[in-house]
Amino acid sequence: MTLPELIFLVFVLLVALSIVWSTLQTGISPMMSSGKALQAMLASIDESDNRPENGHLIDLGSGWGTLVIAVARKHPHQQVIGYELSWFPWLVSMIRKYSLGLDNLTLYRKDFRNAELGDASILFCYLFPGGMHALHEKLKRELLNEIIIVSNAFALPSCEPTKVIQLNDIFQTPIYVYYWRPKC
Template sequence: MFFVELILVLFAFLIALSIVWSTLQTGISPMMSSGKACQAMLASTSPPANGPLIDLGSGWGTLVVALAREYPHHQVIGYELSWFPWLVSIIRKYSLRLDNLTIYRKDFTKADLGNASVLFCYLFPGGMDALHKKLKRELFHEIRIVSNTFALPSCEPVNVTKLKDIYQTPVYVYHWRPCSTTTPSQLILAEECF
């Protein structure tokens, strides 16, 4: 009996250690999107364009699993650095048989987001800064971005939904348009891009 208890305590310690480690790496602990936030974010995707739906920092899989279930004919991708939330998401994926869902244990800033149709995020101010820099550097087509709680720096949302919760949590929707100076008709002023 003592051996089983020791194994459980050790397992709990390893889980806590992995979450603390990933929190120190990323600057924030893995957080679940509330049910209301998931619904508001899902409502912002219909109908999604061609290309995968990507959750940046998919945490425990709350939103990414909901997306995969809501859009079974679309590819859904999640990126999560924290080992244990990633493992929980993988278990949920296989137990629900979500063949359209892929979850990577990887930093989204090192991922190729070029073919995405919609980006989802529940990050933190530093993560939103990193996303904004990545978009300016690497994304050269229009895309929808849906963010729970935190705004994309220097960008004007096309819609902000305030949730009916104690914090009146905002869900921001952006239509990212990269700057282009190819022709005058394609010119988008810098203020609109960033």
């Protein structure tokens, strides 16, 4: 094996280990939303006519940037934010952001549980039951305004969704839409 090959192999191993580590840390891998989920979530964001025009659109766990980049391209005049803990997917999403020249997109390598969400008009996510529970607790504690939440596959505990879209895929994946109020 040549030295460049060895360096490449070590790099690939480090990336794989870091993804395994962050999956264990967060509870979910950086799996991308499917094409159908992406289209349904973009449509739900578009349909949310009564959101404040200057509110931020925030992806809680932006992974490789699949969803957050699609939102930023579709809404070039709104501030779009992504929070992601896993460094390699975050790095890839940063490269994609700069190569597409998306000035309205900010990507933080940060835990969304420690993020300020008060300026959000729409939150979107593809998490897991534990992540949805953590989000619900955070919203109840900190959020005083009404917002829209669009969640791929997982529901907010004890909140009635405004709409559930069932995707035409093998899992019949639900997309949950909430008009979240502080009392929920």
